[in-house]
Amino acid sequence: MTTQTKKSIFNQPEKAYVHPYFGGMVLGIILFLALLFTGNGLGSSGATARIDAALVDAVSPSHVDNNPYLLKMAGGDKNPFDDWILPVFIGALLGGFASGAFNGRLKFMTTKGPNISNRTRWLMAFLGGVIFLYGARMARGCTSGQALTGGTTLSAGSWLVMFAIFGGAYGMAYFVRKLWL
Amino acid sequence: MNFPIASLIAVSAAHPWTYVVFALVGFAFGFTLEMSGFGDSRKLAAQFYFTEMTVIKVMFTAIVTAMVLLFGAVGLGILDFSQVWVNTTYIWSGVLGGLIMGVGFIVGGFCPTTSLASASTGKIDGMLFMLGGFVGAFLFGETEPLFTNWYNNAGYYGRLTLDQVFGIPVGAVVVLVILMALFMFWGSEQLERIFGKKDLSKEPKIRVVGAVVLFAAALAVFFIGSPSLEDKYNKVKFTRTESIPQLNADPIVNTNIYTADDMLAKRLVFITPAEAFKAKYNQSMNPVYLDVRSEADYNLYHIEGAVNVPLDRINEIVPVLLSEPPANSVFMVMSNDETAAVQGWKLLVASGVQNVYILEGGVNNWVAFFGKDDKTLQPNPKAGDDQLGYIFPAALGSRYESCSPNPIEYETLTFEAKIKLQLKRDKSGGGCG
Numbered sequence: 215m216t217t218q219t220k221k222s223i224f225n226q227p228e229k230a231y232v233h234p235y236f237g238g239m240v241l242g243i244i245l246f247l248a249l250l251f252t253g254n255g256l257g258s259s260g261a262t263a264r265i266d267a268a269l270v271d272a273v274s275p276s277h278v279d280n281n282p283y284l285l286k287m288a289g290g291d292k293n294p295f296d297d298w299i300l301p302v303f304i305g306a307l308l309g310g311f312a313s314g315a316f317n318g319r320l321k322f323m324t325t326k327g328p329n330i331s332n333r334t335r336w337l338m339a340f341l342g343g344v345i346f347l348y349g350a351r352m353a354r355g356c357t358s359g360q361a362l363t364g365g366t367t368l369s370a371g372s373w374l375v376m377f378a379i380f381g382g383a384y385g386m387a388y389f390v391r392k393l394w395l
Numbered sequence: 396m397n398f399p400i401a402s403l404i405a406v407s408a409a410h411p412w413t414y415v416v417f418a419l420v421g422f423a424f425g426f427t428l429e430m431s432g433f434g435d436s437r438k439l440a441a442q443f444y445f446t447e448m449t450v451i452k453v454m455f456t457a458i459v460t461a462m463v464l465l466f467g468a469v470g471l472g473i474l475d476f477s478q479v480w481v482n483t484t485y486i487w488s489g490v491l492g493g494l495i496m497g498v499g500f501i502v503g504g505f506c507p508t509t510s511l512a513s514a515s516t517g518k519i520d521g522m523l524f525m526l527g528g529f530v531g532a533f534l535f536g537e538t539e540p541l542f543t544n545w546y547n548n549a550g551y552y553g554r555l556t557l558d559q560v561f562g563i564p565v566g567a568v569v570v571l572v573i574l575m576a577l578f579m580f581w582g583s584e585q586l587e588r589i590f591g592k593k594d595l596s597k598e599p600k601i602r603v604v605g606a607v608v609l610f611a612a613a614l615a616v617f618f619i620g621s622p623s624l625e626d627k628y629n630k631v632k633f634t635r636t637e638s639i640p641q642l643n644a645d646p647i648v649n650t651n652i653y654t655a656d657d658m659l660a661k662r663l664v665f666i667t668p669a670e671a672f673k674a675k676y677n678q679s680m681n682p683v684y685l686d687v688r689s690e691a692d693y694n695l696y697h698i699e700g701a702v703n704v705p706l707d708r709i710n711e712i713v714p715v716l717l718s719e720p721p722a723n724s725v726f727m728v729m730s731n732d733e734t735a736a737v738q739g740w741k742l743l744v745a746s747g748v749q750n751v752y753i754l755e756g757g758v759n760n761w762v763a764f765f766g767k768d769d770k771t772l773q774p775n776p777k778a779g780d781d782q783l784g785y786i787f788p789a790a791l792g793s794r795y796e797s798c799s800p801n802p803i804e805y806e807t808l809t810f811e812a813k814i815k816l817q818l819k820r821d822k823s824g825g826g827c828g
Contacts, residue, residue: 231438234449235580235602237431238456244423245457246464252416253399253479256424258508262525263532270536283539298406298417305421306508307515312422313429314516322517325436325504332519339436339520342503343510343527344534346496350507351535352546353492355482357506358424360489362454364482366461368556368568371484375493382497387443390501394440 229317245366254298255363259350261303263287267294327394338393353378397630398474429512436504436513436520443501445590448583455576463612466569470619472626477747483718486550503527554718566617573613577606628745631655635663635815655744659737665755668764669808671727672800675700680750680816681724685709687739688730688758692783694790698729698761699799706735713746725814729754729761734781749817759784765805766797 231237249255267288271278278284288294314320326335350356353375355364361379364372406413431453432438441447468474500506505513505524513521539546558565587593622630632652639647658664666674674682684701686693693703704712716726726743728751730736736753743751754761759778762785766772771788772795778784793799 231432232430233599234431234452235456235605237427238453239460239605241424241427241431241453241457242460242462243464244420244427245461246468248420249461249465249479250398250468250474251400252403252420254404254417255480256420256508258511259528259532262507262528263536266529266533266536270533281536281540282543283536296406296408298413301406301414301417302421302424303511305418305423306425306428306511307421308418309422309425309427310429310434310512310515311425313426313512314434317430319429319434319516322519324519325434325513326520327437327440335520336523339503339505339523340527340530342499342501342505343524343529344499344531345527346499346503346506346524347528347531348535349492349495349497349499349531351492351532351539352495353489354485356496356508357454357500358508360482360493362457363480365458366465367479367481368462368558368565368572369482369484370552370555370557370560371486371489372482373557374484374486375482375489375496378490378493379497379500382494383443383501384497385494386498386501391444393502394437394504395444 227318229319241362242366245362249363249366252298255359255366256302257299257355257359257363258303258306259347259356259359260297260299262347263351264294264297264300327392329395330393334393338390349382398468399478404478424508425512425515428509429516433509434513434516434518434521436518439506439509440501440504441591445586447591447593448587451579451583455579459573459576459609459613462569462572463609463616466565466616466621467612467619470566470616470621472622472630475627475630475747477627477717481554481556481718484550484552484555485546486552488546488549499531553715555714559714564617565621566613566619569616570610570613573609577610580606624742624745627747628655628741631744633658633663655741659740662755663813664740664752665733666727666752666813667755667810668761669805669810670812670814671698671752671754671761672765672805673808673810674725674727674814676802679723680814681721683720683724683726684754685726685728685739686730686758687728687735692731692758694792695783695787696758696762696785696791696795697793697798698758699793701729701793706730706739709739709742710746713743713748716743716748717746723816724750725816726751727754728752730757730781731759731778731783732757732781750814752814757781762797765800766795769795769797771795772797 245256264287267278267284270284271288271294278288324332324335326332353360355375357379360372361376365376402410403413403416406417432449438447438449442450469476503524505521507528510521510524510528514525558568561568584595588595632654634650634652636648636650641647674680684698686697686701686703687706687709689705690703697703726748728736728739733753733756736757740751740753762772773786775784775786
């Protein structure tokens, strides 16, 4: 990947990433302000589910009404987008884009381990997304909503979810090392 | 000013700017993730081969920073913790879902929010992870009915925080978490040195200062402590409007703000047996009858559907009341007269439970109102304050006729409605979930 051009779409020189402790501190302050003003933390996987629910509702409203899980989000005259997580989701996309533009990191590329093809990486990224969001819905939140936010508010369940995420990833890492090493 | 700000707790079409606030939160979130390097899957995956521990460093720095600030604000009484969303605990779906997420993490190289930062900067693998995410969330919705009972009940503990689990003050948990995080940071750097061949002498020295400041702040949180129930009770405010009809003009509407003690003194939270009974047939609310008497009294006689929670155990159900029942739940606390019910009301109100009322005159008044024709119930002249004022021939529980009055017989009841339903946050979606 290092062979790829360092020129970004906006032709800005690519800047270095911030120091992890600094990035974490800024993220922590944002999370605190979100909790202070709104009582809600950060998240995103809920938005994925809500966009899904809206799509299902558009194609087959009767299917929504027969599925208790979708019913909670899009049943009857409920608007699945009427939730704080949607603006956070869209905001995060814009924020990521802005940071990429600001730091010269906007470019079409594939980030992958050195020993796999782009196609393999694409397939695995897709598959990983399927698996991750399935698990995120089961656990009622992902790394942002459970680990980060729930960890901060000292939710007992969120700490369990956080350890389970790391446990699952470390447990699996050896078996998929070809993807990354 | 009291935080969180009530109108910001949920987005609402009535206040379009609430969408802007949440979009700004998301913007800052996405920006920070991208600038920390989370748009690159290699940086995320490296965490699990010990070559670069950026994930754990960013995540735990964020958690401990936010935690110190959060519980500092709670301790200083700026922020009402009962209004802060705390992820509900479901042990088994949480653990299994977490393990599945871990697999998805190492296979896909992202977690959902980092895939947004990646996709938005043009990374094709990030876009495909996002796309896969839509499929995964869809598949969950389709398969959830197969295990819905397990999903919604297994290891369910409601709103449960670590200080409650370990029975220690929240400040002590904050100190312990920060000690653990500092140890993890130290360990992560050692791992990076060993596996990532990183030269630690090039790391900024200021991080040691940061660690010391963080630890000092945690100690401060510990010594500030949490506001007592009494402090919280004194801060509770109720809004009531009164409308004064005018001759030939629109009525004048006054909005009054009352303290909890005002509400008791003005008897605005005492509802008559008639209103408590009619609440059952009101579609807009979900009545919950909380009977705080002893189990013995409860077995002798109780209103049908009442839940027995003796007064000394009422704090045990607060986490469940804060997280579980539907938003339109109305809690009606009752004792034999009112003394114990008032104490229960104070505790629930101080704990942040909303829509709590007291049955006026208690169970004795209920019997007097609905059971006046029941000849088997004899008044007990020797009953003291807050004791059962009747002698019951047998401990029939809720099988006396007056425990479940006939809705047809009592079709028309007149009462001054005291219940003002306050809709709290919608809990169905939860945090990220």
